[in-house]
Amino acid sequence: MEKGLGKDIEGITRVEAPDFLLETIISKIETNRTTRKFQEKIILTSVISLLVVNAFLIRSYQVSSDKNSSQTELNPFNYSSITYMDNE
Amino acid sequence: MKNEKRFIEIYQDYSKLVYNLSLSYLQNTEDAQEATQDVFVKIYNKIEGFNQKSSLKTWIYRITINHCLDIIKSKNRRFRLLFSRQNEEYDSVDFSHPGVKLESKEKVAQIFKEINRLPANQKTALILKTIEGLSQKEIAEVLKMKEKAVESLLSRARATLKKKV
Numbered sequence: 001m002e003k004g005l006g007k008d009i010e011g012i013t014r015v016e017a018p019d020f021l022l023e024t025i026i027s028k029i030e031t032n033r034t035t036r037k038f039q040e041k042i043i044l045t046s047v048i049s050l051l052v053v054n055a056f057l058i059r060s061y062q063v064s065s066d067k068n069s070s071q072t073e074l075n076p077f078n079y080s081s082i083t084y085m086d087n088e
Numbered sequence: 089m090k091n092e093k094r095f096i097e098i099y100q101d102y103s104k105l106v107y108n109l110s111l112s113y114l115q116n117t118e119d120a121q122e123a124t125q126d127v128f129v130k131i132y133n134k135i136e137g138f139n140q141k142s143s144l145k146t147w148i149y150r151i152t153i154n155h156c157l158d159i160i161k162s163k164n165r166r167f168r169l170l171f172s173r174q175n176e177e178y179d180s181v182d183f184s185h186p187g188v189k190l191e192s193k194e195k196v197a198q199i200f201k202e203i204n205r206l207p208a209n210q211k212t213a214l215i216l217k218t219i220e221g222l223s224q225k226e227i228a229e230v231l232k233m234k235e236k237a238v239e240s241l242l243s244r245a246r247a248t249l250k251k252k253v
Contacts, residue, residue, distance in 0.1 A: 008196050009218045012187045017107035017124055022099055025128045032129065 095132055102145070103128070106152050108187070112215045113156035115200050117184045123159060127152050142229060149216075149230045157208055202252045203245075210245035213238055 106127050110120035130151055138147060183197040203211055209231065216222045216230060224242075228235045 008192055008199055011189065011192060012112075012185065012196065012219060013189075014104060014108050015111075015186045017103040018121060021103065021107075021121060021124055021128075022096070025099070025125050025132075028125055028129050029132050032133075 091132075091135065095135070098131060098135070098144070098148075099128060102148050105145070106148065109149070109152045109215070109220065110156055111185055111187065112219045113153075113211075114159060115183050115185055115197075115204075117186060119159065123152070123156055127155050130155065146226075146229050153212055153230070157212075160204075199249070199253055202249055205252075206245050206248060210241050210248070213241040214245040214249075217242055 103124065107120055107124045110123040110127070111117070114120050114123060127148075131148065134151075138144070142150075183193070183200065185193075185196070188196045203214060206214065212231065213227055216227045217224070222230070224235050224238050227233075228238045231238065233241075
């Protein structure tokens with residue numbers, strides 16, 4: 001069997017790769033590169049947008065907390081200003 | 089394109105090897121062409137990371153073998169999903185090998201059908217030895233095994249085929 005297997009399989013001649021393959025390989029590489037660049041741009045844009053949104057949120061939180069604290073200071077009935085020492 | 093000249097040199101030196109090895113695994117011209125394209129795209133993307141621990145030829149052999157085995161695995165997975173056959177493997181390959189003479193096509197197709205049923209490492213050892221004509225030492229290098237282990241793989245593959253062909 002081994003001889004038979006060898007004879008049949010070794011009878012296979014080696015063939016050249018078709019000529020058009022190199023062109024299709026190069027175009028695949030170019031397509032991959034364009035896709036990768038596009039994905040990188042999308043990721044970069046998303047990261048920048050996230051940072052901007054975050055900065056905006058932090059800023060608006062700071063503004064609202066500043067407003068709150070200034071209002072509290074002016075409130076004469078603010079609980080934090082009441083001490084219970086007097087009751088003793 | 090980076091390293092374009094070097095890549096084209098590699099293509100010219102190894103395209104025949106990659107295409108013929110893909111044909112041996114996939115036994116179909118279209119699949120082999122697709123595999124050859126994908127292997128060279130991988131080579132292009134990974135060539136800068138190639139650490140030269142092994143020869144370029146061995147490295148290309150490994151990439152091609154792994155890629156072809158992945159294609160076969162995904163074909164088998166798709167076949168099982170489509171036909172709900174858990175332990176069966178896809179073996180109705182549309183045999184078209186430009187290197188096989190018309191008169192021996194049927195016999196070779198039958199042998200390949202049996203080779204396809206061997207475990208992946210036995211199949212690889214047999215293809216590298218019988219079709220690629222590599223020595224046991226070279227096969228051991230490609231498969232990252234000891235020569236004795238390759239010898240054992242080959243004898244088990246031959247014994248299985250002897251029963252079936």
